[in-house]
Amino acid sequence: MPNTARDASPDSTGSDSLLSSAASVATTTSSTDDDVYDLICIGFGPAALAIALAIADSAPANFRALFLEKQAAFAWHAGMLLPAAKMQIGFIKDLAMLRDPTSRFTFVNYLHAHGRLIDFANMGTFYPYREEFEAYLRWCAGQVDDMVAYGEQVVGVAAPERGGHVGEFEVESRVGGAARVRRGRNVVVSTGGSPAVPAVFAPAADSPRLMHSSAYMHAIHARLPERDAAYRVAVVGAGQSAAEIFADLHSRFPNAHTDLVIRDRALRPSDDSPFVNEIFNPDAVDHVYYMDPAARAAAIARDRATNYSVVRIDLLDKLYSDLYLQKLPGHVRQHAIRAQTTVDAVAVADRVHLHLRDTLTGEVADEAYDLVVVATGYDRNQHERLLKPMAHLLAGSAAAVSRDYRLPLHPKVPGGVWLQGCCEATHGLSDSLLSTLAIRSQDVLNSILAAR
Incomplete structure (x- = not known):
């Protein structure tokens, strides 16, 4: 998906x-x-x-x-x-x-x-x-x-x-x-x-340490063959696929450290309430198609949160619970959501190196990962x-x-x-x-x- x-x-x-x-x-x-x-x-x-x-x-x-x-x-x-x-x-x-x-x-x-x-x-x-x-x-x-x-x-x-x-x-x-x-x-x-892969990842395009989310189930165990290894994995994206992969990694590799890198301040819930859902009715296509082009573009942009860069609420609840559990005594902080963060540069050596920048504070960090999954549509x-x-x-x-x-x-x-x-x-x-x-x-x- x-x-x-x-x-x-x-x-x-x-x-x-x-x-x-x-x-x-x-x-x-x-x-x-x-x-x-x-x-x-x-x-x-x-x-x-x-x-x-x-x-x-x-x-x-x-x-x-x-x-x-x-x-x-x-x-x-x-x-x-x-x-x-x-x-x-x-x-x-x-x-x-x-x-x-x-x-x-x-x-x-x-x-x-x-x-x-x-x-x-x-x-x-x-x-x-x-x-x-x-x-x-x-x-x-x-x-x-x-x-x-x-x-x-x-x-x-x-x-x-x-x-x-x-x-x-x-x-x-x-x-x-x-x-x-x-x-x-x-x-x-x-x-x-x-698969759409942002241009910033071009230096790693031929590296087996970079994959698009569409190949995840096909390639994950070939790329990370040891279940108990302490891998470092980054998932880039703020939509349902990114969140699903981020959650799946937690159980698939129990000793891994995972980062979910998103540009927004927080993961956003998808709106699938019944009235909003009517925009996906077959007869709604008539309404959209015959609109004035400028009004149509504005309407599509306004409704994008029903489908793009959003996550189902039940998965959001699970992720929040998982991250909260790490804060309890005796638990290790293995997983993190790096919000308000952009990938400014990518390099490949023994691992994939991401140059990350916090868009709010301007703070930068260089992180090395055994695998980077881009869930970018x-x-x-x-x-x-x-x-x-x-x-x-x-x-x-x-x-x-x-x-x-x-x-x-x-x-x-x-x-x-x-x-x-x-x-x-x-x-x-x-x-x-x-x-x-x-x-x-x-x-x-x-x-x-x-x-x-």
């Missing part, structure tokens, strides 16, 4: 990593698929999976779709599936329930199929364990795997002109040492986010590089995406391109989250079918 209070659309991990254009493929053999698909979707995280489920539920029988995913199998934020971590949204906001409660792809049907429906109900909660929700997503993906080509990294999308006419889109992917081109009448770009601009070869066919700014997530293309282009998970500036804070995926998948599919 990214460093947000709510569960991000799974595309933010396990999505395609994109190069600037198809021309970047070198010394490869190539083949062209003679078939023409009604839809080619780039990436297969939850946003794309939700579209695949909508296709399976309601698309015409002759509708042909292909999803290209660079991972070898479906996975959702596998690097942040911490033990006993729970979802931050209720199971009703799964990939199908709000679109069609009778769909076979609901979380409730998943529980029923695995003999756990009554047991889950007995827990009296709307919030599944995160590992169980990930298993639900994999279960859904397994039912539409005939639409998916795994192990393919997309490197470019072109819309070639021949004789003054634009034909189908050509999507080029890399499979091992070979390039493969497929043609589609329509394209959805659902590549999710790529994700960039969502991969679509810009992917679509660069066809930029001349845009009929306006890529930011002018329509309400149905379609890019404005020149009228001579017969098909369409839809964006998923990178439209927060126009569609609001729910754009990269799970909350609206069920409804949005049907909206996108309806738009594609209308174009078809």
Whole structure:
């Protein structure tokens, strides 16, 4: 999960990593698929999976779709599936329930199929364990795997002109040492986010002692192999992921010293009260999209505390209790929150050295760590590089995406391109989250079918 209070659309991990254009493929053999698909979707995280489920539920029988995913199998934020971590949204906001409660792809049907429906109900909660929700997503993906080509990294999308006419889109992917081109009448770009690491950490970019939070569960024991060692670990970030990792380290390495480095004066609680939660309702997208642009930007900025650099209140209570316990007689102060602190410089020697500055007092400190985990979120601009070869066919700014997530293309282009998970500036804070995926998948599919 990214460093947000709510569960991000799974595309933010396990999505395609994109190069600037198809021309970047070198010394490869190539083949062209003679078939023409009604839809080619780039990436297969939850946003794309939700579209695949909508296709399976309601698309015409002759509708042909292909999803290209660079991972070898479906996975959702596998690097942040911490033990006993729970979802931050209720199971009703799964990939199908709000679109069609009778769909076979609901979380409730998943529980029923695995003999756990009554047991889950007995827990009296709307919030599944995160590992169980990930298993639900994999279960859904397994039912539409005939639409998916795994192990393919997309490197470019072109819309070639021949004789003054634009034909189908050509999507080029890399499979091992070979390039493969497929043609589609329509394209959805659902590549999710790529780990964002602040520039100040560049000197440690190649060091095994620096990792992004998205790799935590994959790499933590390879980087810190001794459970009882007195490691020094820093976590940088003030969101849910940072706080979860900070808490997890306390139990995973009982003798470690850990610092949570945050710029704010204190960790802030996420606001998930029911009235505020309505900003994540599917119909709230209409309200946001049709606002005056300046008012919309102000509204999104005002509501950022619902999702960014905030932590669930139950985790805040746990962390406060843990830190208080250290103050009692006989306890060692191993863990600290370094508030109002910025990382001004980074160096690498035997360990990662952080030059820290207290923004209130100006006091500076140089600290050495065996591992630094940056929980600093994700960039969502991969679509810009992917679509660069066809930029001349845009009929306006890529930011002018329509309400149905379609890019404005020149009228001579017969098909369409839809964006998923990178439209927060126009569609609001729910754009990269799970909350609206069920409804949005049907909206996108309806738009594609209308174009078809």
